[in-house]
Amino acid sequence: MADLSKIASLCKRRGFIFQSSEIYGSLGSVWDYGPIGVELKNNVKNAWWKSMVYERDDIEGLDAAILMHPEVWKTSGHVTGFKDLLVDCKDCKKRFRIDQLKSKKCPECGGELTDARAFNLMFKTFMGSVEQEADEVYLRPETAQGIFVNFKNVSIASRRKLPFGVAQIGKAFRNEITTGNFTFRSREFEQMELEYFTRPDESEKWFKYWVDERFQWYLRFGIKKENIRLREHAKEELAHYAKCCYDIEFNFPFAWAELEGIANRTDFDLKQHSKVSGKDLGFFDEETKKEIVPHVIEPSGGVDRAVLAFLTDAYREETVRKDKRVVLGLHKALAPIKAAVLPLLKNRPEVVGMAREIYKDLRGSYKVSYDDTASIGRLYRRQDEIGTLYCITVDVESLTDKKVTVRDRDTMKQERISIDKLKQYIDNKIK
Numbered sequence: 001m002a003d004l005s006k007i008a009s010l011c012k013r014r015g016f017i018f019q020s021s022e023i024y025g026s027l028g029s030v031w032d033y034g035p036i037g038v039e040l041k042n043n044v045k046n047a048w049w050k051s052m053v054y055e056r057d058d059i060e061g062l063d064a065a066i067l068m069h070p071e072v073w074k075t076s077g078h079v080t081g082f083k084d085l086l087v088d089c090k091d092c093k094k095r096f097r098i099d100q101l102k103s104k105k106c107p108e109c110g111g112e113l114t115d116a117r118a119f120n121l122m123f124k125t126f127m128g129s130v131e132q133e134a135d136e137v138y139l140r141p142e143t144a145q146g147i148f149v150n151f152k153n154v155s156i157a158s159r160r161k162l163p164f165g166v167a168q169i170g171k172a173f174r175n176e177i178t179t180g181n182f183t184f185r186s187r188e189f190e191q192m193e194l195e196y197f198t199r200p201d202e203s204e205k206w207f208k209y210w211v212d213e214r215f216q217w218y219l220r221f222g223i224k225k226e227n228i229r230l231r232e233h234a235k236e237e238l239a240h241y242a243k244c245c246y247d248i249e250f251n252f253p254f255a256w257a258e259l260e261g262i263a264n265r266t267d268f269d270l271k272q273h274s275k276v277s278g279k280d281l282g283f284f285d286e287e288t289k290k291e292i293v294p295h296v297i298e299p300s301g302g303v304d305r306a307v308l309a310f311l312t313d314a315y316r317e318e319t320v321r322k323d324k325r326v327v328l329g330l331h332k333a334l335a336p337i338k339a340a341v342l343p344l345l346k347n348r349p350e351v352v353g354m355a356r357e358i359y360k361d362l363r364g365s366y367k368v369s370y371d372d373t374a375s376i377g378r379l380y381r382r383q384d385e386i387g388t389l390y391c392i393t394v395d396v397e398s399l400t401d402k403k404v405t406v407r408d409r410d411t412m413k414q415e416r417i418s419i420d421k422l423k424q425y426i427d428n429k430i431k
Contacts, residue, residue, distance in 0.1 A: 007312055011311070017031050018032045028187075031304070040311075040336045041303060041304075041307050043334045044307055047334060048306075049169065052165075052194060059167050060154055062154060064170065068137070068140060075273055075277070085098040086116065087101070089109060089113055092108050092109040096177060097177045120175075122174070142193075147193070148273055149273055162198060162285055167194045171188065173188050174189075186304055189302055191301070192301045192303055192306070194299045197294035198294060203297065211230065211246050221331045222330065223313050229249050230246050230249070231247045241269065244264050247260070260305075261299075261300050263297070263300070270294065281293070314329045327410075328384070332429075337386060337389075338430055339369075340368070340390070341355050341359040341362070341369070341392045342380075342383075344376055358419065366430065389430065393405040403417060406422075
């Protein structure tokens with residue numbers, strides 16, 4: 001397992017992840033995804049969406065707004081209950097979560113700490129042209145409530161019968177004290193969240209189903225079995241709305257920690273929103289001919305945590321002919337760049353021209369790169385570090401035999417392929 005400093009260094013050096021607003025001294029625990037990182041992040045989201053929505057016939061998609069009516073957050077309990085107990089150091093002025101302290105002294109300078117105070121974790125802003133006359137609104141701290149308030153809209157529009165789910169990927173914001181473990185806990189992050197609505201008497205069956213389904217998803221996309229585990233929440237850990245909950249935990253470089261949570265939220269959310277809004281969010285079950293309030297199973301994972309887990313799990317160092325080779329052995333579906341076209345001689349216009357034509361022919365269906373800025377050995381190492389699946393080398397012989405050399409990332413084996421069959425070859429390998 002690579003240490004976190006190596007992962008963070010690779011991410012900055014190769015264009016995966018940058019600290020936000022770095023030229024101004026950075027903004028704490030907020031991150032920008034660079035040219036390679038945004039491809040990986042999109043691939044993780046696409047893999048989740050495909051698994052949840054395209055490959056199933058019982059789930060619909062949704063993209064709810066970040067800004068919601070403030071009553072939503074009062075009803076859900078976030079305004080009064082979504083708080084951390086924090087203390088401040090009287091000397092260095094740094095702030096800490098009380099549950100993360102091992103003593104009554106400041107962990108940074110040893111100074112005296114203030115009494116604990118409760119801080120709401122939601123970011124507050126104003127809606128309206130004049131702040132004094134504007135309404136307070138919040139940046140959503142989770143995506144789930146957008147699904148609950150749209151439950152009736154989705155069920156009617158899609159003519160769904162129970163059980164069915166609503167999937168959403170979107171930004172969320174929490175103004176919490178972070179632990180400094182790179183992107184693990186951020187103030188601005190993305191969630192991949194499913195709310196699966198079931199008959200009350202079937203909720204336990206579907207809860208067990210989704211715990212297994214979500215665990216297998218990470219294995220399916222390359223996480224090693226020894227780096228992932230399930231942990232059931234103790235009763236005192238459970239959220240006020242949850243009947244039971246499991247965390248899928250990953251063996252991050254700093255500790256085993258939550259990658260995704262699967263909770264049985266019962267009928268809490270729909271009942272609460274029905275009660276406060278005055279709008280009936282019940283569901284007429286055609287099978288039982290009864291009006292019921294569905295129970296909800298919620299698998300909720302973080303995009304950013306998933307990206308960090310996939311990066312960490314895929315990172316490996318090897319020795320090849322006495323040289324160190326760093327490789328990101330990412331799953332084919334997640335690899336940011338599927339193929340790289342590398343002309344062996346950049347001072348030969350014919351070779352460069354042929355390489356450019358191959359690059360143009362391959363791009364479009366997936367991300368392909370072109371690089372002629374170093375020796376072939378350095379180019380290979382550069383592509384290995386970002387997880388590129390196949391390197392395509394165009395050499396002088398390519399001009400006469402109309403073939404190129406294709407190198408596999410994981411085996412480093414090379415194969416000579418006809419240019420007219422190259423696209424099909426790469427397509428087949430990827431699929």
